[in-house]
Amino acid sequence: MSRSVRIRVPGTSANLGPGFDSLGCAFSVYNYLTFCEAEKTEIEGCPPEFSGEDNLALVAFRAAEKRAGRPACHVKIQVQTHVPSAGGLGSSATLLAGGAMGANALLGLGLDRKTLLDLVTELEGHPDNAAPALYGGLTASMMDNGHPVTVSLPLHESYRFCAFIPDFHTDTRAARRVLPKSVPHRDAVYNVSHALLLGAAFASGDTELLTLALHDRLHEPYRRSLIEGYDAVEEAALSRGAHAFFLSGSGSTLMAVYTDPEFPERVLPQISAMPHRWTVLPLLPDRDGACVL
Ligand code: HSE
Secondary structure, X not given: OOOEEEEEEEEEEEOOOOOOOOEEEEEEEEEEXXXXXXXXXXXXXXXXXXXXXXXXXXXXXXXXXXXXXXXXXXEEEEEEOOOOOOOOOOHHHHHHHHHXXXXXXXXXXXXXXHHXXXXXXXXXXXXXXXXXXXXXXXXEEEEEOOEEEEEEEOOOOOOEEEEEEOOOOOOHHHHHHOOOOOOOHHHHHHHHHHHHHHHHHHHHOOHHHHHHHOOOOOOHHHHHHHOOOHHHHHHHHHHOOOOEEEEOOOOOOEEEEEOOOOHHHHHHHHHHOOOOOOXXXXXXXXXXXOXXX
């Protein structure tokens, strides 16, 4: 019988306000990828236009083979997605992390998690989704000579997250093009100080500090106008008990941090009445990251 492995990878949110390209968190929504030895390479569960050699899971599978010095082998990949695609919940990183981990497990490549992160970051371009997808929880990352350095940060158990997902997507490349090439020095200081105190607020469960610290001047002000309804969803969330609100990755998903379990029910009627059929998706942090099931 041919060998197979099944990988589970959490969706993620990147930036978390002031941590542009560095902070990320994994959540309890998952994509599943199964990798089987096969006579020919094929991909199931993706639309035909995404089932070729440029499929992200296959690209990462090939990159892991190459990193381990192995020739490309035939593989059948079955993809089961629950993470909304192109919505700011790290769906690309789930496929890349799943592909790299799938190759590692199926072929016994012996690559450690740090090497998988290096590989996925190179393919994705930045580590903020890749790191929590592989490590789980809240992660902070920086790039050093082209390689990611990541630490897991404490996240107080009282925090819950709620994703607001509209019926339209934003293109990450377009959302990066709207960012300025340079920013005023005071905005850089604003973000450094807010990101540092945000780390403390996430660790301690101090919701007042979280409310003060979770603000950004490096990307959200430039991207707000790409998300129709941003102001209205933010106002609805903050006036109904969310402690903080941010743009998830480059959007189009928006995200609230809350502690009262009744928050999603309280905010739902107003959000559902808005244009763009917003989905309200309560999420808990995922603590495991990508794993072989
Ligand atoms: N840090 C990235 C950005 C995340 O905001 O552009 C999206 O991939």
